[in-house]
Amino acid sequence: MQQIKNNEKQAGILVPVFALRRENDLGIGDTKAVLSTIDFCRSLRFSYLQILPINETSEDNSPYNAMSSIAYDPMLLTMEPGFIPGLLDEDLKTAEFKELRFKEKLIDYTLVKKVKKSLLEKAFSRFVLSSSLVQRKDFAHFCSQNKDWLSRYTLFRVLVEENDGNSRWSDWPEEIQNYKNALSWFKKQKNKSRIIEKRRFYAFVQWVAYNQWKTVRQYADIKKVKLMGDIPFGINRYSSDVWASQELFDCQWSCGAPPETFFQGDEFVKKWGQNWGFPLYRWERHEAESFSWWKQRVLQTTKIFHAFRIDHVLGFFRVYAFPWFPEQNDEFLSLNKEEVRVKTAGLLPRFFPGPDEPEESALINKNQGEKILKVILDTAKKEIVVAEDLGLVPSYVRPVLQKMGIPGFTIPMFERNVDFSYRPTKDYPFLSVATYGTHDHPPLASRYNYLCQKAAQNPYSEEMRELKHIGLFIGWNSSELPDHFDENIHLRFIEILLNCPCWLVVFSISDLLGIDLQFNHPGSDPKDNWRERLDKPLIDYLKEAEFASKLKKISQYIEQSQRS
Numbered sequence: 001m002q003q004i005k006n007n008e009k010q011a012g013i014l015v016p017v018f019a020l021r022r023e024n025d026l027g028i029g030d031t032k033a034v035l036s037t038i039d040f041c042r043s044l045r046f047s048y049l050q051i052l053p054i055n056e057t058s059e060d061n062s063p064y065n066a067m068s069s070i071a072y073d074p075m076l077l078t079m080e081p082g083f084i085p086g087l088l089d090e091d092l093k094t095a096e097f098k099e100l101r102f103k104e105k106l107i108d109y110t111l112v113k114k115v116k117k118s119l120l121e122k123a124f125s126r127f128v129l130s131s132s133l134v135q136r137k138d139f140a141h142f143c144s145q146n147k148d149w150l151s152r153y154t155l156f157r158v159l160v161e162e163n164d165g166n167s168r169w170s171d172w173p174e175e176i177q178n179y180k181n182a183l184s185w186f187k188k189q190k191n192k193s194r195i196i197e198k199r200r201f202y203a204f205v206q207w208v209a210y211n212q213w214k215t216v217r218q219y220a221d222i223k224k225v226k227l228m229g230d231i232p233f234g235i236n237r238y239s240s241d242v243w244a245s246q247e248l249f250d251c252q253w254s255c256g257a258p259p260e261t262f263f264q265g266d267e268f269v270k271k272w273g274q275n276w277g278f279p280l281y282r283w284e285r286h287e288a289e290s291f292s293w294w295k296q297r298v299l300q301t302t303k304i305f306h307a308f309r310i311d312h313v314l315g316f317f318r319v320y321a322f323p324w325f326p327e328q329n330d331e332f333l334s335l336n337k338e339e340v341r342v343k344t345a346g347l348l349p350r351f352f353p354g355p356d357e358p359e360e361s362a363l364i365n366k367n368q369g370e371k372i373l374k375v376i377l378d379t380a381k382k383e384i385v386v387a388e389d390l391g392l393v394p395s396y397v398r399p400v401l402q403k404m405g406i407p408g409f410t411i412p413m414f415e416r417n418v419d420f421s422y423r424p425t426k427d428y429p430f431l432s433v434a435t436y437g438t439h440d441h442p443p444l445a446s447r448y449n450y451l452c453q454k455a456a457q458n459p460y461s462e463e464m465r466e467l468k469h470i471g472l473f474i475g476w477n478s479s480e481l482p483d484h485f486d487e488n489i490h491l492r493f494i495e496i497l498l499n500c501p502c503w504l505v506v507f508s509i510s511d512l513l514g515i516d517l518q519f520n521h522p523g524s525d526p527k528d529n530w531r532e533r534l535d536k537p538l539i540d541y542l543k544e545a546e547f548a549s550k551l552k553k554i555s556q557y558i559e560q561s562q563r564s
Contacts, residue, residue, distance in 0.1 A: 001376075001377040001378075001380045001381070001383065001384065001385045001405065001406075002380075002381075002382055002383055002384050003405055004384065004405065004407065004431065004503050006430070008503060009502075009503060009504075009561070009562060009563045010047045010048055010226075010503065010504045010505075010563055011045070011046050011047060011048070011498060011504070011505050011506075011507075011558050011561075011563040011564070012041070012046050012047060012048025012049060012050055012226075012228065012504060012505070012506045012507075013041060013046050013048075013049060013050065013506065013507055013508070013509055013512055014050040014051070014435070014438070014439070014506050014507070014508045014509065015037065015049075015050075015051065015508070015509040015538075016029070016051065016052045016063070016439060016519055016530070017029045017030070017031075017033070017034060017051050017052070017054060017076050018063075018075070018076065018107060018530065018533070019509070019517075019519060019532065019533045019534055020033035020034065020037060020533070020534065020537075020538065021033065021533055021534050021535070021536055021537045021538075022036060022537050023537065026079050026112060026115060026116060027107060027108060027111065027112050027115075028075055028076070028107050028109075028112050028533075029076065029533065030076050030077060030078040030079070031076060031077060031078045031083070031212040031213060031215070031216055032078040032080070032083065033078075033537070034049075034051070034216050035215075035216060035219050036537060036538065036539055037049060037538055038216075038219055038220050038223050038225045039223065039539065040538040040539055040542070041223075041225045042223045042224070042225055043542065043555075044551060044554065044555045044558070045555050045558040045559055045563070045564035046225070046558070047224070047225060047226060047563070047564070048225070048226050048227075048228055048307070048504060048506065049220070049225055049226070049227055049228065050228040050230075050309070050506055051227070051228070051229065051230070052064075052230055052439060053066065053229070053230045053231070053232050053311075054072055054073055054076055054213070054229070054304075055067070055068055055069060055070070055071060055072065055073060055232075056068050056071045056072065056073045056074065057073055057075070058167065058236045058238065058239070059167070060526035060527065060529075060530075061107075061109050061526075061529075061530050061531075062520075062526060062529065062530055063230070063232070063530065064232040064233075064234065064276075064311060065232075065234070065236050065276075065277070065278075065526075066232060066235060066236055066239060067167060067236060067238075067239050067240060068149075068153050068156075068239055068240045068241060069235050069239070069241050069293075069296075069297050069300075070149045070153065070241075070296065070297065070300050071149075071153050071206055071209075071240070072206060072209035072210065072213060073209075074113075074116055074117070074120060074205050074209065075109070075112055075113060075116060076209075077116065077120075077205075077208060077209055077212055078212060079092065079116060079119050080092075083208075083212060084119075084120070084123045084208055085123065085126075085127050085131060085135055085208070086122070086123035086124060086125070086126035086127035086130075086131065087119060087122065087123040087126075088122075088126070091119055091122050091123070092119070094115075094118075105532060105533055105535065106531045106532060106533070107530075107531045107532075107533060109531075120201075120204075120205055120208075121201065123208075124200075124201045124204045124205075127139075127204065128200075138207075139203075139204065139207050142203075142206075142207045142210060143203050143207070146206070148296075149296065150203055150206065152179055152240055152243075152244040153202070153206075153240045154198075154199035154200075154202040154203050155179070155182055155183075155186065155199060156169075156179075156240035156243055156244065157198075157199075157202045157240070158195055158198045158199055158202070159172065159176055159182060161198065167236075167238045167239075168238045169238060169243045170238075177243075178243065178244070178246055179243060179244035179245075210303075213303075213304045214303070214304065216304070217303075217304050217305075220306075226306035226307060227304065227305045227306050227307070228305060228306065228307040228308060228309060228384075228386070229301050229304060229305035229307070229308040229309070230308060230309045230311060231297060231298070231301055231308055231309070231310055231311060232311045232312075233278075233310070233311045233312035233313075233315045233316075233319075234255060234276055234277075234278025234279075234312075234315075235249075235278060235279075236277075236278070237249070237251055237254075237277065237278065237279045241293070242279060245293065247282070247285055248281065248282055248285050248286060248293060249279040249280065249281065249282060250279055250280040250281070250282055251279040252323075253279065253280045253321040253322065253323060253352070254275055254276070254277050254278065254279070254321060254322045254323075254324065254325050254326065255276055255277075255278045255279070255280055255315065255319045255320065255321045255322075256273055256274040256275040256276040256277075256278075256320055256321065256322060257273050257274040257276075257312075257320055257391055257392075258273040258320045258349070258392060259271065259272065259273045260273075260391060260392055266523050266524065267333060268329045268330075268332075268333050268523075269522070269523035271333065272322070272329075272332065272333075272349060273320060273349065274522060274523060275322045275324075275325075275326045275329055276326070277325055277326040280319065280321055280352055283368065283372070287371075291372070291375045294372070294375060294376065294379075295375065295379045298376055298379040298380050299379060301380075301383075302380055302382070302383045305383065306383060306384065307383055307384035307385070307386060308380070308383065308384075308385060308386070309386045309387070309388055310373075310376065310385060310386065310387045310388060311388050312388060312391075313369075313373075313387035313388055313389050313397070313401070313406075313408075314389065314391055314392075314393060314394070314397060316368070316369040316372045316373060317365045317366060317368060317369030317394065317396075317397060318351045318352060318353060318354065318355075318356065318365040318368075318369075318394070319351065319352055320349060320350070320351055321349065321350065321351075321352055322349045323344045323347035323348070323349070324344065331343075351365075353365060353368060356394045356395075362394065362396060365394065365396075366394075366396045366397075366400065369397070369400060370400055370404070373387075373400075373404060373406065374404070377404060377405075377406070384407075385406055386406065386407050386408075386409075386433055386504075387401055387406045387407070387408050387409075388408075388409055388438070389401060389408035389409055390409055390411070390414070390438075401431075402429070402431060405431070406431075407431045407432050407433050407503055407504065408431075408432055408433070409432065409433050409434075409435065409438075410428050410429065410432045410433065410434045410435075410500075410502055411434075411435060411436065411437065411438075411441075412425070412434075412436060412473065412497070413436075413437075413447075415428070420465075420469065421469050421472055421473075422469055422470070422472065422473035425496060425497065425499065425500035425501075426500070426501065428500045428501055428502050429501075429502070430501050430502060430503055431503060432502045432503060432504075433502065433503070433504045433505075433506055434497055434500050434502035434504070434505045434506070435497075435505070435506045435507065435508070436493065436497065436507065436508070436511050437508055437511065438508070439508065439518075439519045439520050440520050440521075440522050441508075441518070442518055443508065443510035443511055443515065443516055443517060443518060444485065444490070444493055444510075444511045444514070445485040445490070445510070445511075445514050445515060445516045446516040446518065448470075448484075448485040448489065449484055449485050449516075450463075451463045451466055451467050451470075452467070452482075452483050452484055452485075455467055456483070467481055473496070474489070474492045474493065474496050475492075475496070476492070485514065487514070487550055490514040490550065491550060491553055491554070491557075493511075494507065494511075494512075494554050494557060495557050498557050498558060498560075498561040498563060499561050505563065509534065509538075512551075512554070513541060513547060514550065517532055517534070518532075519532060
């Protein structure tokens, strides 16, 4: 891993690719929109652009619930002739294409997937018939270099099609419920050529995606903007990875997070915690094969990104898990622990390998996390590794991260003194990423407005006390605080954080613009998340009076804080 220099201070923004807009996009952000976002960063002196995972998503469209730990998401591809070999302008004139261009704020994933797959199929058909020798050689080279994961992934994708789009491989005929059996099945098929061609199509899509993302990386290098990616902790239990390597995963348990005070999306989350649905890792099996699966994930990420965030790093030390799947949550909501034991043959949600008490158990957890993180750091030779260390954090985690040179996260609303006042920013650690919130947190604007509304109803409420804490944090008297989130307090929040000692300060796009846009609401229905988009291309915000003056001022703050 690349070490961070002691005098290095940077600033960046976080924006999901799907939320971006550009003229003539297809109802979702894409790689071309990322190119213009790099220009946006450069114009404002931001040196980092952080995005969410770009792997192919599953049915719920969550970037953190991927169908493959390696494959890129076709939905984020730019659908233009100059970006996809074999695609023609005439392909972009269908009624469905025009419908997507006029879509409003929310993404219609069903329509986007249908249209983009159709366009990719047309492009592939022409590519097979009329591609250049250079293109064919490049495609063949890509397939050769990626044959290990690509052979498994493409067969899996074909089998999903054969099973009417159902990726739940446990529902498939037994003869194709794992990779080894599926290879035997494939050899018996009379229509091998059709299956081979379909597998070539899915390989073609990944080749196109790799080239588009490589172009993004090259452009970022030219503009001197560093890209920060994201490696999710979990993997969908119905992914190509789990299907092909079932020995590496424990599918009987479902990992998640224990109950906590901040994320209480619904009654189940309040009582039991978050049940994400991912299988557990059989770490002893991963270690037996030298963590090759994890190394492959890291190496794939470093092909595109200068840095990457490890999602839920706490899970490498110990992970909370449920003896039931998320779709069964309602069955357990009203039960007490004894009733749950009856229903699960004595099992309750618990930590794996074990709890953090007694001390001997905590030491086992600590040693496991260090071992796995060392593998990740050794694999990421030239890239910076950042750890998302939020939630119920064991006491040993942050000292381990500091010792290994891994920045964690510092979020002001979680950094409190004993009287619940905000910890002064001057006391924040250097080796850290400071931010007001991730994609999971309410934006500054919505949180502040909520506090103001509640405080107006009851001047003795917790919300009023929180506003007083905020006033102290930003150096204002309570009487100076506005009764809604306005430009003055917005800029003050930005200025305060930029002047903290942390290595990197990142603003979510919502907090940078001062808008009320939250991309994920933990504990809520997954279908309601990951759908909202910005209302215009980012570059256009620089031209609008409402935003232009604020953004110019923020750029000046970045320069004054010596982060440019």
